[in-house]
Amino acid sequence: MKNKANVRHFFVHLILLAGVGIMVFPFIWMVLTSFKSVGEAMQIPPTIFPKQFLTDAYSQIVTALPFARVYLNTIISTVVTTVVQVSFCSMAAYGFARIDFPFKNIIFVIILSVLMVPGQIFLIPQYLIIQKMGLLDTIPALFIPNLFSAFGTFLLRQFFMSLPKELEEAALLDGCNRFQIFGKIMLPLIKPGIVSLVIFTAKFAWNDFMWPLIVNTSPKMMTLGPALSTLQGQYTTKYPMQMAGAVMAVIPIIVLFFIFQKQFIEGVAQSGIKG
Numbered sequence: 420m421k422n423k424a425n426v427r428h429f430f431v432h433l434i435l436l437a438g439v440g441i442m443v444f445p446f447i448w449m450v451l452t453s454f455k456s457v458g459e460a461m462q463i464p465p466t467i468f469p470k471q472f473l474t475d476a477y478s479q480i481v482t483a484l485p486f487a488r489v490y491l492n493t494i495i496s497t498v499v500t501t502v503v504q505v506s507f508c509s510m511a512a513y514g515f516a517r518i519d520f521p522f523k524n525i526i527f528v529i530i531l532s533v534l535m536v537p538g539q540i541f542l543i544p545q546y547l548i549i550q551k552m553g554l555l556d557t558i559p560a561l562f563i564p565n566l567f568s569a570f571g572t573f574l575l576r577q578f579f580m581s582l583p584k585e586l587e588e589a590a591l592l593d594g595c596n597r598f599q600i601f602g603k604i605m606l607p608l609i610k611p612g613i614v615s616l617v618i619f620t621a622k623f624a625w626n627d628f629m630w631p632l633i634v635n636t637s638p639k640m641m642t643l644g645p646a647l648s649t650l651q652g653q654y655t656t657k658y659p660m661q662m663a664g665a666v667m668a669v670i671p672i673i674v675l676f677f678i679f680q681k682q683f684i685e686g687v688a689q690s691g692i693k694g
Contacts, residue, residue: 446669448467449665449666450662450666451467451468451469452658452659452662453477453659453662453663453665453666454469454472454473454474454476454659455469455658455659456469456471456473456475456659457657457658457659460658460662461658473659475659476657476659476660476662476663477663477667479657479660479663480650480660480663480664480667483650483660484638484646484647484650484664485638485639486646486664488639489638489639489642489643489646490643490667492558492561492639492640492642493625493642493643493668494671495558495561495562496558496561496562496624496627496631497621497624497625499562500565500566500620500621500624501617501620501621501624503562503566504565504566504567504568504571504616504620505571505613505616505617505620507567508567508568508572508574508575508616509575509606509609509613510601511530511567511572512571512572512573512574512575512576512578512579513575513579513601513605515527515572515576516576516579516580517579517580517584517587517605518597527576530569530572530573531569531573533569534569534570534573539629541564542629542630542633545564545630546633546634549563549564549634555634555635556634556635556636556640557635557640558640560634560635561627561630561631561634561635561642562624564630565623565624565627565630568620570619571616574612574615574616574619575609575612575613575616577612578608578609578612579605579609582605582608582609586600586604586605586608587600587604587605590604614679617679618675618676618679621672621675622672625671625672626644626672627642627644628644628645628648631644631645632645632648643664643668644668646664647661647664647665647668650664
């Protein structure tokens with residue numbers, strides 16, 4: 420029996436390692452391609468490792484694009500979207516989970532119904548709103564439509580619902596108001612959920628492509644995704660430069676995940692069992 424268990428564990432780990440390899444290989448390929456020459460990157464059959472590690476692509480992309488401005492646009496959009504969305508979603512989630520008001524469940528179902536609709540449907544109405552506000556080709560246009568999330572509200576509501584009501588009752592007896600209970604008692608207790616939502620929101624805002632491409636057209640107002648797409652030409656594409664930009668774009672998200680990976684995994688695991 421022990422030998423059978425060892426063999427089973429061996430094959431399970433072998434399958435897991437194969438899955439890890441499949442997921443990590445595109446990232447490794449991207450990094451290695453960023454150090455190749457244009458001819459080597461387009462070589463057939465392709466080569467995995469460059470014959471000579473070149474850093475030309477990293478210096479070229481800084482001059483080919485207003486890279487510092489594009490990077491700053493992406494950081495501003497991501498930070499504002501994450502901070503405001505987490506703030507709004509946490510307040511809405513607390514209201515739906517812990518406060519009784521008329522038609523609460525109906526309103527919550529209506530909010531959740533947004534998740535069943537493809538996001539592309541909202542592009543034209545959002546564009547018209549931003550246009551009438553006179554915000555086309557500006558930084559606020561990047562984040563205004565993303566300041567609230569039905570998914571974030573649902574996620575944090577699950578955490579709030581799991582907390583015992585005795586905490587609120589004791590706080591009310593001590594003279595705390597709703598804002599004090601929310602900010603000083605409830606929010607610290609759902610830290611894993613907050614961290615999970617921060618990472619989800621930051622990743623979405625950082626990688627958002629379609630909306631920034633539509634709403635901002637000047638190179639200095641673009642974010643990383645649309646800006647990198649402009650490097651793809653009609654007849655040829657400088658893949659090393661494109662991969663170099665992608666490497667620099669993905670580094671902040673990787674760092675964010677590794678810093679908060681414990682809370683992120685804990686939050687995702689707990690969100691599935693909160694009732």
